[in-house]
Amino acid sequence: MLTREDNELLTQTGPGTPMGDLFRRFWQPVLLAEELPEPDCPPVRIKVLSEQMVAFRDTNNEIGVIDNFCPHRRASLFFGRNEESGLRCVYHGWKYDVNGECVDMPSEPAESNFKDKVKIKSYPAREWGGCIWIYMGPIEQMPGLPQFEWCMVPASHRNVRRWIQESNYMQATEGEIDTSHVSFNHRWFDLSKAPRQNIGRRLKNGAALTNLDGAPQLTVKETDYGFIYGSRRRVDVDEYYWRVTQFVLPFYSFIPNPGEREGGRCWVPMDDTHISVFQYSVSTGEAYTEEQRAMMNISPENLQRVMYQFDDGSYVDTWRPQRQMENDFLIDRDMQRTINYTGIGSGREQDMAMTDSMGAIADRTREHLGTSDTAIIAGRRILLRLARELQEGVEPYAPSHPEVFGVRAIDVVDSQADFFKLLQEKGELGKSKATMPA
Ligand code: FES
Ligand SMILES: [Fe+2]
Structure with missing residues (x-):
């Protein structure tokens, strides 16, 4: 038997919860590698520790795991175009690379530097053991992949x-x-x-x-x-x-x-x-x-x-x-x-x-x-x-x-x-x- 407080501590893993913080210290599998079968294939929606994200494999075979919601006006990037080393939101064309950098913002004037100020939440992702793994913890604590x-x-x-x-x-x-x-x-x-x-x-x-x-x-x-x-x-x-x-x-x-x-x-x-x-x-x-x-x-x-x-x-x-x-x-x-x-x-x-x-x-x-x-x-x-x-x-x-x-x-x-x-x-x-x- 547990107290109600301990049961909540044990079972709640969303952002800011103590168990969620602990789990974010570990690499976690989130997809089978075959769910992203080839470069520029369709992105896949995932949810991990109560965070909604989109995973994609870019042109260079790098895996990106970024926020589901475009930081412009929150359209889902699941509908995005996976092209030329990035995932492009199909609402107004903003494009993000696997590191979450906004690399193109065609809806703003060419001379604008607004895109340099915009970043989407992204997590380090790796292919390992036939799966896609992500690390959601503090970047300075990022460990090596578990040697299962x-x-x-x-x-x-x-x-x-x-x-x-x-x-x-x-x-x-x-x-x-x-x-x-x-x-x-x-x-x-x-x-x-x-x-x-x-x-x-x-x-x-x-x-x-x-x-x-x-x-x-x-x-x-x-x-x-x-x-x-x-x-x-x-x-x-x-x-x-x-x-x-x-x-x-x-x-x-x-x-x-x-x-x-x-x-x-x-x-x-x-x-x-x-x-x-x-x-x-x-x-x-x-x-x-x-x-x-x-x-x-x-x-x-x-x-x-x-x-x-x-x-x-x-x-x-x-x-x-x-x-x-x-x-x-x-x-x-x-x-x-x-x-x-x-x-x-x-x-x-x-x-x-x-x-x-x-x-x-x-x-x-x-x-x-x-x-x-x-x-x-x-x-x-x-x-x-x-x-x-x-x-x-x-x-x-x-x-x-x-x-x-x-x-x-x-x-x-x-x-x-x-x-x-x-x-x-x-x-x-x-x-x-x-x-x-x-
Ligand atoms: S909502 Fe994504 S570019 Fe506008
Ligand atoms: Fe069993």
Whole structure:
């Protein structure tokens, strides 16, 4: 449970909010690179931390992210002409480059120097790991790009998708550090009917290991990039299933996925009630095959490219899953009786149904946390502390140390009742690219 004040501090990320200030110290992904496929292609509308912007790729392949609103009389630059190294407003022809300089003002006399006095808000933008990233913080604090493993491999070894989700970022992030729900929310009674992606979890005698113990024991260790936690499920006499999950500041997860991939998701606030979700996977071996990509992209199913309208009348261009609150996530009650726990067909939508159903911003003053919520409590505590510290002038460590982002998750079946402690003793916890000890 949180106080109302802490819940607001945790969930509000707009300009001038303490959590918004903290998030602005980090580079954040805002688009897939393919959404700006070539120089001078059409601009794309985005919203990040409650700021409306337009992203474009100029003639020289530089990425620009500038205010949606033209500083002349506030027309949207989404309608602009992307030409000759700049985005030109089609109302009166004022033109801006990727740095926000006004480089042409044809509606004013040629001898006027007015254009030299006009600038549009712009943020540094980079292409990295198949995505477009922006930095919205003080320019003198701008760090290097985070060295996530999925960003540093060739495109052949990476899979990234993006979609909009309709809740505050934090309740979705909390779903990532909540191992206990896997035993219920993602349970299939009849594994033969589950999409292949959902039975990636290890099996014992035909049952998913996560089904065998619904009350995992959690151990959390804070690190310089966030925290790592181990969850222990008893799956047999003297045999445990350990899942070791990473929470990377300010909103990234790395979830153990036995077999083909390493990966997780991040939850970039568009505003306080909408998220731009990025789901990333990295192959640590061979390049992905088309079949593997198809399997990874099962969920969410049927993403559609949409022009999404917010209550305030603003728009973004994004993908949106077919299953939504407005259609009850297409719940199938027969399926719920006999095939899986939720009656909802695939993993991401099972999560989404739960976190969207909490309301746009979960009321944490009315919840009842148990021992299985230990990692969620840790995540909140760290974010609240860092946001408060920043207000007192203490800069967060992680964003200015891009090398700390290169971490992996682990899962293992082991007789060690204290596997997490073993990892810690071997110095593998909190270390970049943590791997299983031999
Ligand atoms: S509103 Fe953009 S040039 Fe006039
Ligand atoms: Fe989940």
